[in-house]
Amino acid sequence: MLNVCATNAIARVMLGRRVVGHGCGGGDEKAEEFKAMVVELMVLSGVFNLGDFIPPLEGLDLQGVVAKMKKLHKRFDAFLSAILEEHKIKGSCGTEGPVDLLSMLISLKDVDNEKERLTETEIKAFLLNMFAAGTDTTSSTVEWAIAELMRHPKILAQAQQELDSVVGKNRLVTESDLTRLTFLQAIVKENFRLHPSTPLSLPRIAQESCVVNGYYIPKGSTLLVNVWAIARDPDQWSDPLEFRPERFLTGGERPNADVRGNDFEVIPFGRAVEFVRNELGDTDGPTIDATLIHAFDFDLANGQLAQTLNMEEAYGLTLQRAEPLMVHPKPRLAPHVYEARV
Missing domain, CATH: 1.10.630.10 (Cytochrome P450)
Incomplete structure (x- = not known):
């Protein structure tokens, strides 16, 4: 329950809506999937990996840690891409009130100034940082x-x-x-x-x-x-x-x-x-x-x-x-x- 609360708090800032339970879009099944991915990310990031300590073994990936991380990356990318595309079409829940953070980030994709322009990959990376760092740790x-x-x-x-x-x-x-x-x-x-x-x-x-x-x-x-x-x-x-x-x-x-x-x-x-x-x-x-x-x-x-x-x-x-x-x-x-x- 604490994880759900923390996830929704971040989501309301980022997306302008909850992503768990009731509210527009999202649902418990999607939230459980994301929570499982975050937990897996934290476990894999903290696992004892031989390649980190013995450089010649790094490329061999004896424990399969790198392979698991690549597989998890694809799941995260698909999950965040879906959120991004849905937000482009629907925007946040309401038509009134302040613009949410993701809408602001999306608007920076098309700015003329190259230094201020954001790519879709950068936006998804920011989303991942926000949710991964602010949900599991808070709860x-x-x-x-x-x-x-x-x-x-x-x-x-x-x-x-x-x-x-x-x-x-x-x-x-x-x-x-x-x-x-x-x-x-x-x-x-x-x-x-x-x-x-x-x-x-x-x-x-x-x-x-x-x-x-x-x-x-x-x-x-x-x-x-x-x-x-x-x-x-x-x-x-x-x-x-x-x-x-x-x-x-x-x-x-x-x-x-x-x-x-x-x-x-x-x-x-x-x-x-x-x-x-x-x-x-x-x-x-x-x-x-x-x-x-x-x-x-x-x-x-x-x-x-x-x-x-x-x-x-x-x-x-x-x-x-x-x-x-x-x-x-x-x-x-x-x-x-x-x-x-x-």
């Missing part, structure tokens, strides 16, 4: 946050008290409320620290040979930054394995930490942050966090105790839970707040 970080709060009921109660005070119980949280939710922002930062969306930053290539801390790095080397380890470094953080949001509050050890890439001690999205994570994800995930914390109390499925919740991580490019979080939400706001919205 997984929200899932980790809810799991941590269930294991720390006092922190959850404090967050709900702040939300009730700032927002009240007669409406949902909005993006404009976030700046006044100091404790919630600390929870978001602590969750990003312990559970970064991508534990290893996306691969970079060394443009020049250099020496870092006595290690020679030749030009052309593939570089991966272990942001997961940096955020758990005991030389930088007290009790680094503990979930302690107060470390980001006034009087804490990092009250002014910026998780968007300006403080190297906690860089959950890497230093060169993708647009979707820095601009959209910076509010999308926290807004979902705030809405769930504010609108619901949670019970674990099958009578499980929070203290026994499995917090192990799955292997892949993104930091997924080894066991998906299954909870029963219970409304805690006024009944009219939960009325369906389209």
